[in-house]
Amino acid sequence: MKTYMAKSQTVEREWYIVDAEGVSLGRLASQVASVLRGKNKPTFTPNVDCGDFVIIVNCDKVVLTGKKLEQKFYTYHTGYIGGLKQIPYSRMMAEKSDLAVYEAVKGMLPKGRLGRQMLTKLRVYKGAEHNQQAQQPKTLNIER
Numbered sequence: 436m437k438t439y440m441a442k443s444q445t446v447e448r449e450w451y452i453v454d455a456e457g458v459s460l461g462r463l464a465s466q467v468a469s470v471l472r473g474k475n476k477p478t479f480t481p482n483v484d485c486g487d488f489v490i491i492v493n494c495d496k497v498v499l500t501g502k503k504l505e506q507k508f509y510t511y512h513t514g515y516i517g518g519l520k521q522i523p524y525s526r527m528m529a530e531k532s533d534l535a536v537y538e539a540v541k542g543m544l545p546k547g548r549l550g551r552q553m554l555t556k557l558r559v560y561k562g563a564e565h566n567q568q569a570q571q572p573k574t575l576n577i578e579r
Contacts, residue, residue, distance in 0.1 A: 439478060451488065451573055453489060454574075455494045455497050457496065458498065459579075461539065462577065463497060463536065463577055466575075466578070467540050467577075468544050470487055471489055471556055474486075475487075484549060487556070490560070491559045493561075494559050497536060504524055504525045505524075509522045509523075533561050536559050537557065
């Protein structure tokens, strides 16, 4: 029996829209990362970007369970000496909730060139409005 190996030129891509209202951040990120990788398709190949496009709306209504809103920090480095910065997720979700969702999905994708290519197929919006109506996205149900 032969193993099917997808080629990047023959991949059929679809557009999905996800309503993030009331969904926990980690559950949303893991399921969106799976679709971006293409693991929901029978033609999944680990070394080929065979995933679909994903639009996430209402990311400002994502839920963090437990005490993560007060105790979890978004950490980054500015590049300067002593430039380690930490922002609590309570402030992050109030001001930049789209960045919080984007970084959560980014952390669940492969590192390197392939993961960065998969990340270009992700669109994150704070409100219910998005600019991809012309692509006619299908709804993707996230298990809550």
